[in-house]
Amino acid sequence: MATAARKAPAKSKSRSDGKSAGLSAPKPVDFTKDEELDAYRRMLLIRRFEEKAGQLYGMGFIGGFCHLYIGQEAVVTGMKMALVDGDQMITAYRDHGHMLAMELSPRGVMAELTGRRGGLSRGKGGSMHMFSKEKHFYGGHGIVGAQVSLGTGLAFANRYRDNNNVTLTYFGDGAANQGQVYESFNMASLWKLPVIYIIENNRYAMGTSVSRSSAETDFSHRGASFKIPGIQVDGMDVRAVKAAGDLATEWCRAGKGPLILEMQTYRYRGHSMSDPAKYRSKEEVQKMRSERDPIEQVKARLLEKKWADEDELKTIDKEVRDIVADAAEFAQNDAEPDPSELWTDIVL
Numbered sequence: 001m002a003t004a005a006r007k008a009p010a011k012s013k014s015r016s017d018g019k020s021a022g023l024s025a026p027k028p029v030d031f032t033k034d035e036e037l038d039a040y041r042r043m044l045l046i047r048r049f050e051e052k053a054g055q056l057y058g059m060g061f062i063g064g065f066c067h068l069y070i071g072q073e074a075v076v077t078g079m080k081m082a083l084v085d086g087d088q089m090i091t092a093y094r095d096h097g098h099m100l101a102m103e104l105s106p107r108g109v110m111a112e113l114t115g116r117r118g119g120l121s122r123g124k125g126g127s128m129h130m131f132s133k134e135k136h137f138y139g140g141h142g143i144v145g146a147q148v149s150l151g152t153g154l155a156f157a158n159r160y161r162d163n164n165n166v167t168l169t170y171f172g173d174g175a176a177n178q179g180q181v182y183e184s185f186n187m188a189s190l191w192k193l194p195v196i197y198i199i200e201n202n203r204y205a206m207g208t209s210v211s212r213s214s215a216e217t218d219f220s221h222r223g224a225s226f227k228i229p230g231i232q233v234d235g236m237d238v239r240a241v242k243a244a245g246d247l248a249t250e251w252c253r254a255g256k257g258p259l260i261l262e263m264q265t266y267r268y269r270g271h272s273m274s275d276p277a278k279y280r281s282k283e284e285v286q287k288m289r290s291e292r293d294p295i296e297q298v299k300a301r302l303l304e305k306k307w308a309d310e311d312e313l314k315t316i317d318k319e320v321r322d323i324v325a326d327a328a329e330f331a332q333n334d335a336e337p338d339p340s341e342l343w344t345d346i347v348l
Helices: 033-058 073-080 096-101 106-113 146-161 179-190 238-253 282-292 294-304 310-333 339-343
Strands: 088-090 167-172 195-201 230-234 259-264
Touching (some): 033 310, 073 195, 073 238, 088 146, 146 195, 294 310
Parallel strands (some): 167 195, 230 259
């Protein structure tokens, strides 16, 4: 008996670039004068803080691992500008910038780096493990990709409580290859959880180019098989990040489920302080610094629009440096935790 001709399989209605869902990368927002100045100050605080942390690490005041966020400041700054009170953030171990963006005390962050009792985790967590329930910041996690499932759980709690809050779950291009990430994607899509997965693609993971380690280098496509739309964002332009953040938070609050934002960004330093970053050229790094630096872009706009002059920007820089210097002074002179602190926050 002749068999009926097979019909061509229907094309999927869920494209990973988000276009079938009415999504595409939005145009960068037009900042007001106050927004430009606010973004400049916030990013500059992260930059100067991380520079000082690098100095203290070299002097021996900070031990263990230390991962700096220099170059990636626009990502957390722009996303924070899209949040409302109660929204949550969770990230990996390159977390100092995220904490400062969530307005945690520079003194508390720096004191944790030096292992002092005034630190955000009372000196027990160090660079990679800091938390603030008050500010809705849930870490700082040292295990690659582990925070993705935890961030998905936070989003599940938000949906269960019907509180209209959104969870930002950050991870890097290296962690994007972890299995637990895709388990989380599946559940988030299945249950329409209000979570934004932010892939900070700084191109080199722990030291290997994405072109050598990932079969799919467009990370906005990573949710395709789970029907999670994604868009690529210029993570070096704080206005583009803010626009994407507005779109993503509105998407989640409307009950449409998760969304992936691939932030195309770049770190100027190595993966950690122990990484000489010989896998890329000095010329490549310098080109990014000179042409794409997120802070210099804001500075150029402020000067071009005559919203600030060089002296005013130098004053902001001095104010920021004074805040960082105060945090460093506090962190170097604060007392170390009492040994009894080892027994707190432990469930036996």
